[in-house]
Amino acid sequence: MVTMTYRDALNEALREEMHRDETVFLMGEEVGEYDGAYKVSRGLLKEFGPMRVVDTPIAELGFTGLGVGAAMAGLRPVIEVMTFNFALLAIDQIVNSAAKMRYMSGGQVGVPMVIRGPGGAALQLAAQHSQAFESWYAHIPGLTVVTPATPADAKGLLKSAIRSDDPVVFMEGEMLYNAKGEVPEGEHVIPLGRADNKRAGGDVTIVCHSKTLQPALKAADQLQEEEGVAAEVIDLRTIRPLDTETLFASVTKTHRCVVAEEGWPFAGVGAQVVDTIQRQIFDELDAPILRVTAADVPMPYNKRLERTAKVDPAKIVAAAKHVLYLE
């Protein structure tokens, strides 16, 4: 194991995959000479040259579509969006072109590409820069949606995403880039579509992904210390396809569940998790499942209002105590 940041883990994954496969290239705004808006691509231009690390104009629709076309012609593009807020400009190409190409061509033409960049709220970036769009992409058949929470997962999942023959929407956490963690040395690949049990416990399941892993783990600590409750923390890691097997195994053990996510409540990722559990293992539940989400408002700029809008450990603890009938 080596300790490294989430940012460096992503950088290593890109570097290793670009060495392994010469059809892999990175394209996006500021990925080359500037070394990446968030420095994920640091050093790659120097190492691989301007044909494989391509700085683009600010034209998300155009260069994402260009990536789709390059993938249709046999390359493996990694398209970096500076943030997923800007990917809204490219969503026509992601949804109408990338996701549907294999199907509407009757299986003849695939789109092996990764669209990656940070999503979710950072600090005081206000309404247009603080949005979690996982559920939008997860709604679309044809897309795979990946949301790593730790450096090890970031590296292992990005390598799998690049190797996937389908379009993968790879959503990084803007506040996670500096997070440090242990990453296995050597070849480290994590299959897509597998959730991860980040903390074992028998009393309540807390489902989370991406940035909500940290508050979920803190909430679990607090529940243990204050209530003697052993919470199990399941990190989805991949939103689509959803790893129902791991979810069901945990809830079958704990019989109680809370789902935390950074997105808004209406038709969110948690709504899908709740639906799946109640539909398939209804008899295992001892209480209705509760969801913890961002407040159902555009993100405010004011620091205190912003903090109130976000998911935090206290909200997860409160929901867990509720499903445990402790309050």
Added chain:
Amino acid sequence: MTAKPKAPPTDDAARRDPSHGAEEARREASAEECRAWLRQLLLLRRFEEKAGEAYSIGKIGGFCHLYIGQEAVAVGTMAALREDDYIVTSYREHGLALARGVPARSVMAELFGKAAGCSHGKGGSMHLFDAERNFLGGHAIVGGQIPLGTGMAFAAKYRGTDQVSVSYFGEAAANIGSFHEALNMAALWKLPAIYVLENNGYGMGTAIARATATMDLFHRAYSYDMDAEAVDGQDLFAVKAAMMRAVARAREDSRPTLLEMRTYRYVGHSMSDAAHGTYRTKEEVEKYRKRDPIEVVSQHMRDEGMLDDAAKDALDEEVKAEVQDALDFADQAPEPELEELYTDVYADPA
């Protein structure tokens, strides 16, 4: 791939004359070539007439956009391409697929939604694909295919092949952002991309003058320091000559071109609207029909003694038989199995 200022466009003669090179192309064309092109023009025309009939009796569903009137653009441009070049188009693409060599049976079966169709019944009229011929799709969001074609040109350059990519689209797509974003990148990175703008005068029912601030759409390429020409899209020889110049530029010099093909569709936007009566007059349609792309080639062949009426009729009968065969094939072909509903969503079905 940093930007470097390039010399201004040089094709002054071509810019001034929509028929530039047509006479030479006419002179150079052999009787055999002319016959093959005439056959293709007739095939596109008869195929679409039959598709229109099949649509009106419910054999073809959804939207169906016919290519009648624009045939010289498809046949003339495809004649200048190599088998390994890339092609993407809009949803008015039956004619383009046929001109590329996708078998009529396979195209008609797709319109009928059958498993033997070129997209196995999952694409339909607007999504014809034939990967073997690098015919990478009809695409049905206006302008959406323009960045895709640009990406294929990028892939050719990346791999160091001398393939070119051609993106076909209607004139209404020249007003959408993806057109401008793609052309800028193609010019910036010197990609072997050819943009064939089929200006048939109308975006659905909106005349170009009601939607576009400038009438000379090819001028838009100059904003990107890209070569561009307006071309007489009803004259196969003018189309082919212009396309040959664009292909040479792309293949030999890795430079993009915008070709504005001035053409006309005789029929409605889709099968849901009349050919005339709302947004254009019968007289206007009749006027354009007088300079028919099939007649332009036939006339040349008659002038050169390559064709007489009997030979043309025989060719037409041959083509009609091929189209009837395609129709019968499509009609009798089996539906896709219901299990196919869930295939081709992901590479790995798990």
